[in-house]
Amino acid sequence: MRLIEFPITVNSRQDVVSIYPLGDIHLGALACAEGPLRRVVREIRDDPLAYWFGGGDMCEYIKPQDLKRFGFDILPDWILAPNIKGFVKSLHKGDFDDDAKKVAKQYAKEIRDNLNNLCRKQLHRLVSILEPISGIKCIGMLEGNHERALRKHHNEDYHGELCEQLGVENLTDEAMIRLKFKGKGLGASLNLYIRHGYGGGRKAGSEPNKLADMLAEWEDADICFSGHTHTPCIVEPKPVLYMPRRGRVPEELLCRYRHAANWGCWVYSHATGPGSYVSNGCYPARPMTSCRACIQPFYHRDNGTSDNQMPRIEIRRITL
Numbered sequence: 587m588r589l590i591e592f593p594i595t596v597n598s599r600q601d602v603v604s605i606y607p608l609g610d611i612h613l614g615a616l617a618c619a620e621g622p623l624r625r626v627v628r629e630i631r632d633d634p635l636a637y638w639f640g641g642g643d644m645c646e647y648i649k650p651q652d653l654k655r656f657g658f659d660i661l662p663d664w665i666l667a668p669n670i671k672g673f674v675k676s677l678h679k680g681d682f683d684d685d686a687k688k689v690a691k692q693y694a695k696e697i698r699d700n701l702n703n704l705c706r707k708q709l710h711r712l713v714s715i716l717e718p719i720s721g722i723k724c725i726g727m728l729e730g731n732h733e734r735a736l737r738k739h740h741n742e743d744y745h746g747e748l749c750e751q752l753g754v755e756n757l758t759d760e761a762m763i764r765l766k767f768k769g770k771g772l773g774a775s776l777n778l779y780i781r782h783g784y785g786g787g788r789k790a791g792s793e794p795n796k797l798a799d800m801l802a803e804w805e806d807a808d809i810c811f812s813g814h815t816h817t818p819c820i821v822e823p824k825p826v827l828y829m830p831r832r833g834r835v836p837e838e839l840l841c842r843y844r845h846a847a848n849w850g851c852w853v854y855s856h857a858t859g860p861g862s863y864v865s866n867g868c869y870p871a872r873p874m875t876s877c878r879a880c881i882q883p884f885y886h887r888d889n890g891t892s893d894n895q896m897p898r899i900e901i902r903r904i905t906l
Contacts, residue, residue, distance in 0.1 A: 587758060587759075587760050587761065587762075588726070588755070588756075588757045588758055588760075588761040588762075589761070589762050589763075590726065590755060590757075590761065590762075590763055590764070591763070591764040591766050592637075592725050592763050592764070592765055592766065593766045593768065594635075594637065594765060594766065594767050594768075594883075595767075595768060595769045596635070596767055596768070596769045596772065596883055596884070597769055597770065598770070599772070599882075599884040599885070600882075601635055601882070601883070601884075602635065602880050602881065602882050603635045603636075603637070603765075603767070603880075603881045603882075603883060604630075604633060604635060604636040604637070604878050604879065604880055604881075605637050605638065605639070605725070605765075605778070605809075605878060605879040605881065606626065606630055606636065606637070606638040606639075606876075606878045607638070607639060607641050607780070607811045607813070607847075607849040607876070607877070607878070608623075608626070608638050608639070608640055608641060608644075608716075608849075608852075608876075609640060609641015609642050609643065609644070609728070609730070609782065609813040609849050609851075610641060610642070610643045610730070610813050610814065610816055610849070610850070610851035610852060610853070611623060611643065611644050611645070611712070611851075611852040611853075612643055612644075612645065612646045612732075612851065612852065612853050613644065613645045613646065613708055613711060613712045613715070614645050614646035614647070614648075614661075614662060614665070614704065614705075614707075614708035614711075615646040615660065615662065615853060616660045616661060616662050616857065616859060616860075616862070617660075617853050617854040617855075617857040617859075617862065617864075618646070618662065618852060618853055618854075619852045619853065619854055619874065619906055620662075620715075620852075622852065622874075622906035623715065623852050624715060626876075626904065626906075627715060627716065627718060627719055628718075630719045630723065631718045631719050631723075636723070637723050637724070637725055638719060638723065638724055638725065639724065639725040639726055639727065639728070639757070639780060640716075640724070640726070640727030640728060640748075640754075641728050641730070641780070641782060641811070641813045641849055642727075642728040642729055642730020642731070642732075642733060642745075642759070642782035642813065642814070643730035643731065643732045643733070643782070643813075643814070644712055644727070644730070644733070644745075644748065645705065645708035645709060645712055645732070645733075645744070646708060646732065647705050647708065647732040647733060647735070647736050647744060648704075648732070649704065649705065649736075649740070654863070655863045657860070657862075658701075659859075659860040660859075660860055660862050660863075661704075664711070665697075665700045665701070665704065665707065666697060666700070667697075668693075668696045668697065668700060705736065705742070705744060706744075709744055709747065709748060709751075712748065713748065713751050713752060716752060717752065720752040720753055720754060721752075721753055721754070724752065724754040724755075725754075725755070725757075725763060725778075726749075726754055726755030726756065726757040726761065726763075727745070727748065727749050727752075727754055727755070727756065727757055728757050728758070728759060728760070728761065728780060728781065728782050729745040729756075729757075729758060729759050729782065730745075730782045730813075730814070731782065731814065733745035734759070757780070759781065759782055760779075760780065760781040760782075761779070761780055761781075762777060762778070762779050762804075762806075762807065763777070763778040763779075763780070764776075764777055764778075765777070765778055765881070767881075767883035767884070767897075772883075772884050774883045774884055774897055776808040776809065776881070776883075776897050776899070777806055777807045777808050777809075778807065778808070778809045778810075778811070778879075779800075779804045779807035779809070779810045779811075780810070780811045780812075781800075781811075781812050782812070782813055782814050783796075783812040783813045783814030783815060783848065784796075784814055785814065785815055786815065787814075787815025787816060787817040788869070788870060792815070792817070793815060793817045793819040793848050794819060794821050796812065796815075796848075797810065797812065797819060797821045797846040797847070797848065798821065798824075798846075800812060800846055801821075801824050801844055801846050807844065808842075808844055808845065808897070808899060809844075809845045809846070809879050809899060809901075810844075810845070810846040810847075811846070811847055811848075811849060811879075812846070812847075812848050812849075813848055813849050813850075813851070815848065816850060816851035816853065816872050817848055817850065817872055818847075818848055818849065818850030818851075818872065818873055818875045818876060818877065818903070819847060819848040819850075820846075820847040820848075820877055820901045820903065821845075821846050821847070823843035823844065823845050823899075824843065824844045824845075824846075825841050825842075825843055826841065826842050826843070826844060827839045827840070827841050828840055828841075828842070842896055843899065845879070845899055845900075845901050847877050847879075847901045849876050849877055850872060850873065850874075850875055850876045850877070851872060852876070852906065853872075854874065855869070855870075855871035855872050855874075856871055874905070874906040875903050875904060875905055875906060876903075876904045876906060877901050877902060877903050877904055878901070878902055878904060879899060879900075879901055879902075880899070880900045880901075880902055881897055881898070881899050882897060882898040882899075883897045884897070885897060885898035
């Protein structure tokens with residue numbers, strides 16, 4: 587558990603800040619939606635008011651010792667064919683000359699190296715993808731069950747190494763973050779609670795119930811994000827009626843809204859190709875969507891009290 591404050595500078599009351607959860611990416615799985623991930627990374631990079639956090643299970647991180655889930659036939663092409671274009675260009679009419687043999691030998695060496703270092707190759711590729719949005723644009727990164735399993739069973743802390751290479755906060759498995767908005771005499775804040783999540787997510791009612799429980803447990807959080815089940819879900823905002831503790835008494839009760847969502851995953855369901863852990867387990871197909879929180883920190887609400895700068899929050903769906 588981590589408690590941190592994350593400062594965000596805004597320039598006007600009209601500014602809208604976006605918070606992207608990037609979790610359950612499973613880079614290194616054959617069905618990983620790497621193309622959409624790179625597109626969203628560019629979107630975050632190009633928006634000066636876009637920020638993000640890692641939600642865990644960032645890479646597949648499954649080793650051959652995991653007999654239940656591992657299979658060579660579900661490894662992505664970039665593991666098995668790291669330099670296929672260069673290799674093909676070195677072939678002359680289907681025959682190997684001396685130069686082509688050297689290229690083929692190097693090509694085979696790269697494949698062996700990848701297969702002998704699956705988790706580390708996944709980590710390196712993820713770092714190269716996320717580097718453009720590392721540093722001050724990243725709130726931090728959560729540890730997922732895949733990272734935790736490696737640390738527990740193999741004494742390999744890939745989560746800590748990823749945080750170190752990207753230069754971002756290690757948020758352990760859950761965190762409460764105070765988002766502190768400031769700029770040009772303006773000041774506001776809200777609380778964000780994030781966790782990797784739990785459960786199987788097979789039933790349609792499971793995710794809304796988990797998110798409702800999370801809102802009930804973490805009452806001081808304005809926004810709650812969870813993942814793990816690969817089931818995207820945005821629940822209706824929870825209204826909180828209240829009367830301000832200072833200033834004059836309003837004519838009507840005031841209301842603030844609390845929001846919760848599951849960010850889904852970046853893995854295609856039942857993709858064409860070899861059987862997988864998902865298809866073998868008959869897991870339901872998940873929508874290829876994620877989400878982001880859109881926050882207008884200084885949304886003006888004329889309610890006749892001193893409490894008239896409640897941030898405006900909306901959880902918006904992203905189609906991958």
